Amino acid sequence: MKLKRGWLIVFEGIDGTGKSTQCHKMETRMREYGVPVVRLREPTDGAWGQKIRKILSDGRGAVTPKEELSWFTEDRREDVEKNILPALRENKVVLLDRYYYSTAAYQGALGLDPEAICRDNEAFAPVPDLAYLFIVPPEQCLKRIEQSRDGYSSFERLEYLVKVQNIFESFHGPHIRKVDGVSSPDVIHGQLFLEIDELIGLNKIK
Ligand code: ADP
Ligand code: TYD
Numbered sequence: 165m166k167l168k169r170g171w172l173i174v175f176e177g178i179d180g181t182g183k184s185t186q187c188h189k190m191e192t193r194m195r196e197y198g199v200p201v202v203r204l205r206e207p208t209d210g211a212w213g214q215k216i217r218k219i220l221s222d223g224r225g226a227v228t229p230k231e232e233l234s235w236f237t238e239d240r241r242e243d244v245e246k247n248i249l250p251a252l253r254e255n256k257v258v259l260l261d262r263y264y265y266s267t268a269a270y271q272g273a274l275g276l277d278p279e280a281i282c283r284d285n286e287a288f289a290p291v292p293d294l295a296y297l298f299i300v301p302p303e304q305c306l307k308r309i310e311q312s313r314d315g316y317s318s319f320e321r322l323e324y325l326v327k328v329q330n331i332f333e334s335f336h337g338p339h340i341r342k343v344d345g346v347s348s349p350d351v352i353h354g355q356l357f358l359e360i361d362e363l364i365g366l367n368k369i370k
Contacts, residue, residue, distance in 0.1 A: 165198040165369055170252030172290055173360065174263040177298030177332060178325045180305030181345045182352065186296070187261045189353045190360070194257055197366055202251045204243065205261035212239035229274035233281070236267045244289050252290065257364065264289055265297065265335060273327035278334070291339065294363065296356065297332050298345035 173190075175183040187203055194201040207213040207220075216235050219227055240263070251258045264285035272278035300308075302325040333342070341359070343352060361367065 165200070165366075167200065167255040167257070167364065167369070170255050171257045171294075171364055172248065172252060172260065172292040173257065173294045173296070174260040174265070174292045175296050175298070176262060176265045176269075177296075177300070177343075177345060178269075178302060178305055178329050180308040181298035181300045182308075182349060183261055183296075183298055185349050186298070186352060186356060187259050189349065190259055190356060193353070193357055194259075199364075199366065200254070200256040201259060202247070202256050203259045203261070204247055204251075206243055206263060206266070207236065207239050208243050208247075210239060210242050210246075212236075212242060229271060229276055232274070233267065233271045233276055236271065237285070240264060240267070240285065240289055248290065260292070263292065263295070265295060265332065268335075269328045269331040272331045273324060278331050293339060294360070295335075295337075295340050296343050297335060297340060298343045299329065299333065300345040302326050302329055304346070 175187045177183050184205075187205075191201055191203040207216040212235055216232075216239060219225070219232070224232065248258055248260070264282060267285065268278040268281040272281060302322055305325065306322060343356070345352065
């Protein structure tokens with residue numbers, strides 16, 4: 165199937181809301197339809213991403229919020245140039261597990277200005293066609309994480325996640341959709357697929 169343009173669809177929310185699950189499901193469904201699709205995630209596996217993953221596993225240590233912000237921003241700059249823009253130019257659907265709303269919410273929860281973070285990112289990163297913000301009570305997210313992984317990182321403390329989710333909930337815009345992430349994975353996937361199908365017009369292309 166050939167698309168007339170590329171589409172950028174991002175999956176956002178605090179840890180454990182089910183973003184990765186939905187991103188995978190959507191990729192599978194798109195492939196079934198023969199849609200050209202790439203699934204990406206941030207932080208990436210590049211040099212900045214590796215630096216970031218070290219503080220995710222070992223704790224922030226002496227890294228300041230501004231430094232942390234600059235690492236996530238540099239990682240994204242690289243992702244935009246190397247992966248996101250090329251895929252969009254090839255008229256692919258880009259499914260992205262975390263983007264700059266995560267930076268605005270997580271680094272915003274450290275005391276930096278979420279609006280300024282969004283503005284600075286939008287200077288080099290394309291605004292997505294759809295941004296899904298998954299909302300699940302943080303206590304429930306931590307339970308999900310506890311059941312699926314051994315222990316959680318320093319980024320996943322309840323108090324912090326409550327602040328992060330409050331910032332996510334404050335985002336509004338024509339492309340922003342809040343998703344009730346408490347429903348079952350299949351129900352959520354069905355809702356998202358309906359909307360994406362309509363947006364891209366898959367039925368008309370087939
Ligand atoms: P995230 O990418 O947002 O951190 P994941 O997709 O990795 O979240 O999901 C975290 C855990 O919660 C996994 O064990 C996953 O199987 C489970 N999970 C995902 N979606 C749901 C859902 N809708 N209801 C219950 N559990 C879910
Ligand atoms: P990720 O590996 O997606 O975690 P999870 O699978 O648990 O959702 O992301 C790693 C962590 O990085 C996550 O706690 C959120 C954080 N993060 C930021 O603080 N700022 C950012 O800009 C991004 C993209 C992620």
